[in-house]
Amino acid sequence: MSSINSFIRENVESIGDYVHLAPDIPEKKLNNATVAMKCESLVNSIIAIQDGTRFGKGDEGFIFTGERMIHHKHGEFMYSDIQKVTFQEETDNSFGIESTKKSLVIQTSSSTHTLKSMHGINEKKLAQFLNQIVTNFSDFKEELQILVLTEMSDEFKKAYLKIIVNMTYEDDKNIDATELSEILLLRTRLQLSDEARNEILDYVSDISEDTKLTSDSLINELRELSDGSQHESIMISLVKDIINTHYSATNNLAKDFDFIIKNKELFELSDEKIDFAFKAVKDGQAILDEKVDDDKIRENASQLASAAAAIGAPIAAVYISGSVVGLSAAGITSGLATLGLGMGMTGGLAVIGAVGFLTYMGVRSVSGVNELDKFKVKQAMLLEALKQTHSTIHEVIGDINHLVNTLNEIMASSEDNREKLILAEKRVARFVAALKKTSVKADVFEHSVNLTKCPSILDHGRFFELSNEPTKKELYHFVMGRYVMDDINEKKPTYKLNTSASTKELEKVAEILSKLGYFDMKKSIHAKASQALSGVFN
Structure with missing residues (x-):
């Protein structure tokens, strides 16, 4: 038989609507529920919450862990203390209109609670769910539901x-x-x-x-x-x-x-x-x-x-x-x-x-500045990946030092350890090769980051206006050398980024464009205006 935590996870959604399972419980609902039901210390052990509110706030309903069920009004029920759960259904003819009222009666070792008017809950299914827990399990324990x-x-x-x-x-x-x-x-x-x-x-x-x-x-x-x-x-x-x-x-x-x-x-x-x-x-x-x-x-x-x-x-x-x-x-x-x-x-x-x-x-x-906004998160994620890769390189250097120390110990211990020496040398060579591979991966990440810093399509007119001074001509030619004219037959050709340019070249292109104000809104609008006026007078 599965554990109590697994059973709840696999079956709790049967009790009705608006059930959220960890670790995919919306953060706001989870915070509202734990504060309202006074169980903040259990936040990492919560398997599921049932949102009993009509507007999705999450501060009413049920919380389920491996040891207990908590209700916003009736409080905490330890599974080990529940003796019996009964589903009740009554017909009401008040005011001449017949209606059915459903409720749940939970009997513990010391008290009896009647739960009514539970939004989103199927009372019969909840009674069956709780009775299965009480009948089939005796070992109840909290388990961490959020894992890293x-x-x-x-x-x-x-x-x-x-x-x-x-x-x-x-x-x-x-x-x-x-x-x-x-x-x-x-x-x-x-x-x-x-x-x-x-x-x-x-x-x-x-x-x-x-x-x-x-x-x-x-x-x-x-x-x-x-x-x-x-x-x-x-x-x-x-x-x-x-x-x-x-x-x-x-x-x-x-x-x-x-x-x-x-x-x-x-x-x-x-x-x-x-x-x-x-x-x-x-x-x-x-x-x-x-x-x-x-x-x-x-x-x-x-x-x-x-x-x-x-x-x-x-x-x-x-x-x-x-x-x-x-x-x-x-x-x-x-x-x-x-x-x-x-x-x-x-x-x-x-x-x-x-x-x-x-x-x-x-x-x-x-102004045409917003193109790189599409890559802000990607850029940040790649930079984080690059940081992790550099950490690996740092650790591998430590590994190589560890292997070199082992090699020195073998050399010092005896002159008859030729086999061990050859094996140790192979190990060092293997880690040096792995270090090179890891370094290549870091270069790939860095290249991808620099691609996100450069516009894939260059606004040539705007860039020309920003670099149309003698002292900036060299910068103009460097950048244009990293873009490829897409169609020479069009009156207004498109300049596409050469994605095979080296990482260092891409880095320099991004730096030049940034320094010239290509991504600056104020300078960009001014360059656009200058370009338009130039077109009018020419």
Whole structure:
């Protein structure tokens, strides 16, 4: 039989309408409910809330945890103290109009409570739900419903990473530099202690058919080191990281490769939930496409949330270890919040008055400054990914120092350790290669960031007006050398950004445009006006 937390999660939606499951409970509703029902200390253990208000405020209704149910009017009911729940239905003929009144009677060891007029509640279904809890369970406990892997123990993180290591080894009995780079990036995001990092380092270095731990034993370890209600989210996250590491190493975005097929029963995930993890990887990698802007990121996140809801999976499951391009869980949450999406967070532009905002955007649109606004969140997310990648490089330098120290110890201990020396040298070489791969990934992120800083289509007339001075001609020619004329036959040609320009060149283009005032509203409007007047008099 499933645990009480799992049972509630799987069945609580049957009690009626307006039921919200963690971790996808809207933040405002969750705060209103916990304050109104005086249970702020339980906020991370709340499995579900039922919003009993008519306008969605959330401060009336029910809260469910692994030990108790709380009602806004009747207070707290410990499951272990409930003796019986009865559904009552009475016919009322008051004022000559026949109506049916439904209620719920909860009998505890010390009192009896009658609950009436519960908005959105199916009283009969709620009685059945509570009686199943009372009859079928005796072990009640609170479990954390909001999970981020960085907050788990080192033992848990090591088991999680070792499964990824197993996947990279089992395909060809070798862990190459690209695979090692992905393992090290994930290790950074999970934030292991120095001792745990070195243990993963040794596991990678020493792995063989004889030393490899079975994935079965490692998944059992994950189960033992976490609450039962978290297990499905952990497995979705694990499958997402397995798919992404495989893709990064093979350049083959797939969900049906040998390791997934072989261990599918161990993951205990339906095909739909594996598809969900696959879509998360696909959408995550899309952020590196120069055509993907904030609107597309928002659209992909909304579609992913809809897919999660359709299969009963928590959307946060694909974020708890960070994103596939290197974002930390906090970085993803921050980015989605800015777009007004994600994990109960709110954000975006609500603080700006509607009229003022529309006027502001109208002016920016006329002046042509607003193009890069479409990439603000993408840019911030890529910068966070870049920061994480630099952290990995810093950690790998520490790994190499650790290996060099080991090498020195071997050299000092005996002159007859030639085999150990050769093995140690190979390990150092492997980590140097992984460091180079990680550095290349950092360069990709930096290139993507710089693409978002440059307009994809250059307003040539405006730029010409801003740079039409002798001292600025060199800057003009440098920028124009990084744009390609799209159609020479048109009277007004289009200048498109050459996306194959080097990272340093793109960085310099963005800096020149910024310094000349291309993105400055006041200077931009002035340049537009000058351009228009020039056209009139010429």
